[in-house]
Each structure stands twice: as C-alpha cells, then as structure tokens.
Ligand SMILES: Nc1nc2c(ncn2[C@@H]2O[C@H](COP(=O)(O)OP(=O)(O)O)[C@@H](O)[C@H]2O)c(=O)[nH]1
C-alpha cells in the first residue's frame with residue numbers, strides 16, 4: 001500500500017512537471033512569433049504621461065505585486081510612480097529622465113520610453129523618441145495643445161516617427177465631453193498636416209481611471225473606436241523603414257589569424273548574400289561578398305539589423321568608419337551638408353563652432369558653418385537665427401574634416417543621423433538629421449551627378465534646376481534633343497543632361513551607372529525636391545581603384 | 554541564433570544584434586574595457602554575446618569578478634570551471650582589508666557591507682587596472698532606477714553617476730568620449746527582460762550555476778523567507794534549519810539572497826514558474842529594500 005501511494009505521488013509530480021515544460025515551450029514559441037513595437041510618450045508636463053503608462057502596465061497585468069505595493073498609499077495606487085524611478089522625480093512629482101519599461105500582451109512585445117514633459121528636459125524626450133516606431137502624444141482635455149505639445153510633436157515628426165497616437169487625457173475632468181474631444185482632435189489633425197506626420201489617430205482617455213487605455217470605456221458611448229492598447233497591438237510596424245539599399249558600416253576588423261580578415265558591423269539597411277557585388281567605401285572598389293560569418297555558422301542571407309562579419313573576395317583595405325554598400329544605391333561621400341539639429345547643450349550653437357561629429361561608426365571633426373533658420377515652436381515657422389540655444393531646433397550647414405558616407409535621414413535613419421559632441425566637456429551637444437547633401441566640387445568626375453533628366457515642357461523648372469545644379473558644381477547640359485546614345489555617352493562622362501520637350505510628359509530620371517538604369521518617374525514638382533532626388537539617384541561615389549571604364553560597360 | 558526562414562527577425566534576434574553592436578562599439582572606442590562577471594544568469598548571457606560579438610576572434614577584454622567573500626561555493630566553482638573552459642582572462646578582486654576586519658552583513662548591516670565589499674571593491678579594481686569602460690549585465694526591467702539608465706552610462710572621476718544629468722543618447726550613436734579618470738559603464742542587456750534572458754539561455758543552451766535549479770537544500774525557514782546556510786555567522790533558531798526543495802531566482806551573497814520554494818529543475822520549468830510569478834526577481838534580495846530609492850543611492854556611489 002505504502003509503495004503504491006508513493007508511486008502515484010511520483011507519477012502526479014511527473015505529470016505536473018511535464019505540463020509545466022509543455023506550457024513553457026508553448027509560451028516561448030508564441031513569444032518568438034510576436035512583433036516588437038517601440039513607442040514613446042510625449043506631451044507637456046502633467047498631461048498624464050506617466051500615469052497613462054502606469055495604467056497601461058497595470059491593466060494589462062504587467063506589474064509585479066511588490067512594485068504595486070511600493071506605490072500604494074491609502075489603498076490608492078499612484079500610477080505615475082510605477083515609472084518615475086528617481087528619488088528627485090518622486091519628491092518633485094515630475095519626470096526628469098526617460099524611463100524604459102517592457103511589457104507584452106498575447107499579440108505583441110513592447111518597449112516603452114516614458115519621457116519628461118518639461119522644456120528643460122527636451123533632450124531626454126528626444127532620447128526616448130529616437131528609437132520609437134510610434135509616439136503617444138498626450139493632451140490635457142482642459143488645456144488643449146500647448147507649446148510643449150507642439151515642440152514634442154515637431155521632434156517626433158523630425159525623427160521620422162510615422163504614426164502618432166494622440167491621447168486626449170483627463171476626459172473625466174471635462175464630463176467626457178465629445179465636443180472637447182472633437183475640438184482638440186481637429187487641432188491635432190491640423191498640426192499633423194503641418195508637420196507632415198503621415199498618420200495621427202486620436203483616442204479620448206482617462207489615464208487615472210483607465211478609460212480607453214486597455215479596456216474600452218463605458219463612460220463615452222459616443223466613441224466607438226479601439227482603446228489605446230488595441231491600437232498599439234495593431235498599428236503596422238515600420239520594421240524596415242529604410243528605403244536605402246544594403247549598408248554595413250564597418251565597426252571593427254576581425255583578424256584572428258593570417259587566413260581570416262572579416263569586417264564586423266550591424267547591417268543598417270537591406271539584405272546581403274554571399275556572392276553579392278558590393279562597393280567598399282570610401283575607396284569605391286567593387287568586389288563580392290565571400291561569406292557572412294557568425295558564431296552560429298556562416299549564413300546564406302543576413303538582413304538589417306543583424307550584426308555579422310563579412311569576408312570579401314578581394315583583399316581590400318577597409319577600417320572602422322568605412323562602409324560596405326550595395327552597388328546600385330550607394331550612400332554619398334560628403335563633407336558638406338545641411339542638417340536639422342536639436343540642440344542639447346547649455347552653451348548655444350553659433351556659426352563657426354567646432355565639434356566632434358559621430359556618424360555610424362565614424363567620428364570626425366566638424367564645423368557648423370551656417371545657421372540657416374530656427375523653428376519657432378509656437379507657430380512652427382522657420383525664422384532666421386544667429387544661434388541655437390538649449391532645446392532649440394534649427395537648420396544648419398555642417399562641414400566635416402574628413403568625408404562621411406551618408407544618406408538623407410528620410411531615406412535611412414541609421415546612415416542619416418549624427419550627434420555632435422562638445423570637445424571641451426565631451427557631452428552630447430546636439431542631434432542631427434541630414435536633410436540635404438550639398439557638396440559638389442566642379443569637375444570632380446568621381447563624384448559627379450550623372451544621368452538623364454526629362455523635364456518636358458516645364459521651361460521655368462528646367463531653368464531653376466540648371467541654375468542650382470550648376471551652382472552645386474554639377475556639369476549640366478540643357479538640351480531640346482530627345483534622348484539619344486550621344487546624350488547617354490555625355491552623361492557617362494559625368495554630366496547631368498536636362499532634356500526639354502514640347503509635351504507635358506512625366507518628369508523622369510535615368511541613372512547611367514549602377515544596377516538601376518531604368519527611367520524613374522519622380523513624384524515631385526518643386527525644384528529643390530527634384531534636385532535632392534536627382535543627386536541621390538545620380539551620384540555614385542567612386543574612387544581611383546574603380547574599375548568602371550567610364551562608359552558603364 | 555540561426556536566422557529563421559521568414560523575412561522578419563525574432564525579438565530575440567533583434568536584442569542579440571543590438572547587444573553585439575554595443576560590445577563592438579565599446580571594444581573599438583575604448584583603450585581598456587573590462588566585463589563585470591557576476592556569475593549569474595545575466596553574466597552568462599553577456600558572456601555568450603561577447604563570444605558572438607568578436608567571433609572568430611577571441612573576446613578582446615578580461616572579465617572581472619568582484620568577490621565579496623560571501624558568494625555561494627557553487628558559484629565560485631562554476632566561475633573557475635567555465636571561464637577556464639572558454640579560455641577567457643579572469644580577474645578576481647576582493648576588498649581583503651575589509652574582510653580581514655571581519656566585515657559581514659550581520660555585523661555592519663547590509664548597506665555598509667555592500668558599500669565596502671561591492672562598491673568600494675569595484676571602484677578600487679577599476680582604478681587599479683585603469684579600466685575606462687566596464688560592461689555590466691543590469692537590465693532596465695530589474696528596478697526603477699535602472700529603468701532610467703543609459704546604455705552608455707557616464708561616471709565621473711570618482712566613479713559616480715549623476716542621474717539628473719545624463720548624456721542624451723539618440724538612435725544607436727553612443728558617445729564614448731571621456732576625460733582623464735572618467736569612465737563609462739555599459740549595459741548591453743539594457744533592453745532585455747528577465748523572460749528574454751531565460752528564453753535566450755534556453756535557445757542557446759547556455760550553462761548556468763546549478764543554484765538556479767530546484768533541489769532539496771539545507772535552509773533556514775523563517776516565515777516566508779528561506780535563508781541559505783553557507784556562512785557560520787548565519788545561525789538559525791532551533792528548528793529553523795530544514796531540507797527544502799528550493800532554488801535561487803537571482804544570485805547574490807549567500808547571507809542576503811533568499812531562495813524560493815520551487816520544483817523547477819529545468820530551464821523550461823523555470824520559465825513556466827516565472828510566467829506565474831507575482832513578485833519581481835529582486836523581491837528576495839535584502840539589499841534593495843533598505844530604504845526608498847536604495848538602489849539609486851548605491852548606483853550614484855558607484856555600484857552597478
Ligand atoms: N483627473 C485626472 N487626473 C489625471 C489623469 N491622468 C493624470 N492625472 C493627474 O495629473 C497629474 C500629472 O500626471 P503625470 O502622469 O505625472 O503627468 P506627466 O507629467 O505627463 O507624466 C497627476 O496628479 C495625475 O494624477 C486623468 O485621466 N484624470
């Protein structure tokens with residue numbers, strides 16, 4: 001009898017442990033199938049950002065009991081304190097620095113950056129927003145859109161966050177009024193249009209009570225849309241926002257022995273396979289990928305943002321700061337460009353000041369040669385400025401001591417972003433997004449903008465483009481002769497050929513080198529937009545080792 | 554991890570890629586980095602990521618273990634065996650002076666004891682070896698002040714953290730510029746959660762100290778707490794010492810780390826247990842509860 005019962009206990013335990021193992025494996029499988037969404041909060045101080053995040057975590061059962069106990073006073077949970085983790089923050093009841101929180105639902109995994117609202121801490125807001133896929137902008141239903149709301153929305157837009165969720169908060173304090181919601185929703189849509197934010201979705205919430213945070217509210221029958229969490233679980237992911245071709249900035253050269261020489265880095269855009277033809281930049285030499293080496297074995301394919309080691313077919317000299325890129329759409333080699341800068345240092349940015357500039361894995365000396373404008377957040381207009389003070393946003397022209405290999409920020413976050421480091425105190429003084437690459441040395445065939453641009457009957461546009469391209473150093477030929485082999489040959493020599501005609505045909509650009517030589521229709525009509533696009537598509541940095549014979553064959 | 558057939562990388566692959574990028578940045582930008590090795594599960598994951606980051610080259614920096622003198626014997630044994638097997642360079646540092654004076658948590662209280670045996674020892678070790686960057690395995694999901702910390706966390710020449718004045722950190726452009734005697738603490742696992750760490754250990758079959766797995770152990774049973782019997786100064790009342798099937802959820806010093814009752818003797822069972830947990834992993838650590846914000850205070854002073 002005794003033996004029998006011990007046996008059955010053992011069996012029951014085995015069963016429980018098998019069940020535990022099965023449950024865990026099922027859960028891990030599910031975890032691997034989930035997307036990861038990064039979002040950040042934004043909005044003025046006291047709009048309820050931290051409370052909202054606390055509520056989101058609590059109602060989705062993502063807070064441990066001991067953490068809840070620690071912020072419960074007189075049976076009321078202080079939701080903001082679930083994220084405000086610094087002593088100074090709890091003492092002052094404000095958020096000073098960004099707090100990162102992690103949670104998951106059966107649908108997705110999330111990384112939240114809860115950011116501070118005070119103007120003084122704007123740089124911390126930008127820190128949190130720089131890696132976000134979605135921004136939640138909070139608006140206090142009693143106050144509407146404030147300067148700080150505008151500033152944060154502006155930074156979110158500049159950082160290229162494609163989706164903004166607007167939480168009109170504290171609806172409990174305005175009697176859950178539809179009219180209030182509609183008014184601020186309209187204001188926000190107008191703001192989104194002005195800032196060119198692709199998508200803004202507004203939700204009426206009460207963060208403190210949880211209405212429309214995780215669960216849909218019963219108290220606003222006029223709203224039949226999804227809760228904030230439902231939106232977060234379903235908005236499309238911008239997994240690969242980058243339009244650029246394959247790029248791998250070289251972080252480090254791996255040379256464990258005489259027989260192995262590999263280039264380590266994180267792929268910032270695109271995919272790569274063994275055998276792919278690539279450009280080694282800045283030299284411009286072409287070769288092929290021999291292997292994608294990792295600790296887990298060689299790979300058949302690797303894609304952004306994997307960290308890998310590439311070996312190449314030919315012995316090519318590449319070091320930290322250089323880049324391996326797709327031949328078809330290589331980044332530009334530049335020492336002179338325009339950037340939008342968010343200034344983060346107490347000493348204002350003035351023309352002529354020099355900094356260290358970090359871009360991908362390269363750090364160079366840089367000088368801000370000109371401040372083009374400053375954005376006034378009250379009206380979001382550009383104004384001339386002599387300097388950029390702490391938390392200002394403006395357009396500047398930067399010159400670097402050595403070339404960097406860059407893309408425009410809108411095409412590729414990783415290769416279009418930079419930070420400026422103060423050389424005296426080593427702090428991060430500014431964050432920049434490259435808007436326009438402007439250096440073209442006249443007659444520099446290596447760097448020339450080459451191709452055929454069909455303009456049709458837009459004579460005024462042709463004139464403007466001719467002027468700005470010539471000013472930028474490009475070799476331009478403007479003609480009424482239709483596309484011909486002779487014009488293609490001229491383009492191959494390093495010229496940009498502007499072809500006019502009498503018809504209203506679409507504007508097209510044909511690059512004459514690289515893989516993509518089919519005419520591309522340009523969806524722009526402003527001269528500077530076309531200018532940028534032509535420079536992007538038509539400029540291929542090459543070098544003395546380049547094996548191009550000048551005729552593209 | 555091998556890439557899956559689909560176009561999308563799993564969140565584990567994303568975290569791995571980010572951590573490897575961080576390791577490589579530090580090794581390339583600093584003259585003399587070191588990796589803090591605490592022997593715990595997070596350190597085990599960090600070590601694997603470091604191997605991957607530099608493959609096929611060896612890990613280009615040493616490991617540093619700050620030994621308080623009160624670590625579990627099983628931890629030290631694991632440390633010596635595993636680091637020898639991997640062929641990595643290990644530096645062990647102890648505050649011998651304080652230990653000779655008989656420093657222990659019962660005599661000094663946990664705060665002063667940690668201050669001497671952990672923080673002081675760490676700062677001395679970093680200074681003595683002139684390390685300019687130190688990797689730590691801390692995760693932002695562990696504790697509220699850690700949730701605030703940058704991936705590259707600047708320390709002044711006294712090794713202190715100023716949480717109200719951290720460097721902005723945008724995208725993955727890390728600013729590693731420092732002046733003489735200043736340093737950077739680097740947290741490659743910042744964005745990993747406790748579940749992610751276990752998940753990775755499971756996927757990668759990473760060896761961990763057996764103390765994480767449940768088995769019958771001699772414990773002092775005091776209310777809900779299970780206090781390991783390892784040090785002579787940890788004395789039980791009559792009847793307190795019992796055999797209990799239990800495991801450790803996080804590894805610290807034996808007098809200050811409580812065990813939990815558990816049947817989880819494999820990684821999947823630990824994960825299953827974790828999914829049902831209502832309390833955070835540090836709830837069993839005595840040191841975090843000394844006073845409100847005690848982790849922040851320790852961190853400001855130089856603790857990891
Ligand atoms: N009545 C009401 N109060 C709220 C709501 N959300 C936040 N609050 C209060 O507003 C104040 C500021 O909230 P907090 O989350 O710290 O704002 P933050 O500065 O944007 O992070 C706190 O006192 C909150 O309790 C809400 O939906 N309704």
Ligand SMILES: [Mg+2]
Pocket residue numbers: 049050051080094095115116117
């Ligand atoms: Mg807040």
